Amino acid sequence: MQREKAHQAARLLKYGLRENDWISIAGGSFLMGSPSGEKNRFENERQHEVEVKQFEILKTPVTFAMFDIYCKAIQSSFPGDETWGRGNRPVINVSYWSALEYCQWLGEKIDAPIRLPTEAEWEYACRAGTDTPFWTGQSISPDQANFDGNYTYGGSEKGLSRGQTTPVDQFPANPWGLHDMHGNVWEWCASIYDETYSGLELQDAGFDYEDHRERVVRGGSWHNVPSGLRSASRNKLRPDYHYLRVGFRIVREVTTNGV
Template sequence: MNQKSGYSLKQCKHCNHKIEDPEALFCAQCGRSLCREGHCCSCGKHLQPKANFCDRCGTAVTKPAKKSTSTLYAVDSSSPTKETAPLTGKDDQIKEIIEEQVKRRITEAQIERTLERNFQKEKALEAKLLKYGLRESDWVSITGGNYIMGSPASEIGRFENEQQHEVEIGRFEMLKTPVTFAMFDIFCDEVRHTRPPDDTWGRENRPVINVTYWSATEYCHWLSKRTGNKIRLPTEAEWEFACRAGTSTPFWTGETITTEQANFDGNYTYSGSQKGVSRGQTTPVDQFPANPWGLHDMHGNVWEWCGSVFDENYGGLELLSAETLQDDLRERIVRGGSWHNVPGGIRSAIRNKLLPHYHYLRVGFRIVREVT
């Protein structure tokens, strides 16, 4: 132990140079790797058993190789006959350097092959999604965590069924907009469903409306089979978590909201806000700013079906999906408010309910993708 510096000395196995920095990865004398068995040669992290890549820096793990028994030869460039001789003595260091360079080239090739495979997989997935009106960039990754669901007693426009309580959410991915007519019409045409009416407002990039809970879940099952992913409606707790995006105010925009930020009835105000416009119909799903997590239209435009059954006191049902309960006719949750609602009716905590076989021109849906 070096008493002055407080750490153990070690030597380079190649040149016997003393290494005083316990975190050094390369020898300061000869420049060669100080990689220890079971550790990453790039960042020094201890490797997991049987790991193929370092879980810190992503470097491919070079498996211990058997000592080469082949002989390396040096060419005498000054000899007219280019005579060769086996490397011996100090030349063994050259041999080790050459072997190490070969191993590095193999490692780099492994990384390149892995990156290429991942790229091809992403391209194939992107092509598959485009066929159904989606892109990979349309999904927003939501880490999950704990949050306070519901609203405080002091919140303007609050209802008794918005009791605050803490819930825990797992990781999932959510579509950054409500499902559009363009997406849903592809489904209808393929399975030979009648396309839902758009009330002459237009289709394409507007949110699909006039869909029942059962139609929304059938779309999820269809898209799951086509893409190989588990697609479903969000639970009520997932929906509010995503809407809030880390906020605890009535809206993700803060204490108030304007018709420049969402589509609602601007003839009414909230918490000192100014009156705005009342559009009287849906708007394209990307017309208004996204919340801090990249999600559009979490307030207003259309109510969104959730997978959960409605319970006045939550009762833990806010964490569950009832999509597979075909014989369960209890009311389902819809969230977010619509173009028809006053600002107090599009708050993050606002809850509404609807029988699963009903459909309205104010109700659409959004989907989530499970992360495995």
């Protein structure tokens, strides 16, 4: 067992990851969406109870350092960094398809099922047991996340508007150990966008290049006002779209025989 763990750790390191980069999320049920009285909420945030199974999620968005290893390995062009820097900043300018292809490649390399989180898993992980607009409470400040600090929410004060991404571990982690669930970059989810929450939020759309329906992105970005960073806030993009405000985070599935 110890030898296998050491072997797995070595494999992860080769691809820019460590074992403690993964956070184990216990399954459970929660109220997804926002209550009717939440400030700046939208109708597409209908509050409803959902249940998710146990999974493991990367504690930060995928970084340029991680993604560049993949690009070099498959001899692909590198996504642009807008001159902000690479390394420990979140990878940007990647489409949903590119994110899935990275997941498939990494899963094969480390011999573990890797995918994007469903929309329900993403919000569950973001909330980390909280029921407020942000895991930080009723408000959020530019000292807690990367967003447009010229705007406020819930009595917060104005602050820095950085105008670009920041390193993925610059801000405090939420109670479950996850960084940048609010702000920095929007994150692709595996789910097809469903305006009324009729069940697609629990499903992984997977690979189907013929399915052009919009996929969910979550979390808000460095460019957004704080209301766009709320745990319940939703957005959507075509799967072939890539943008300087969008990155992704990955899930490692938990199996009955281990991970």
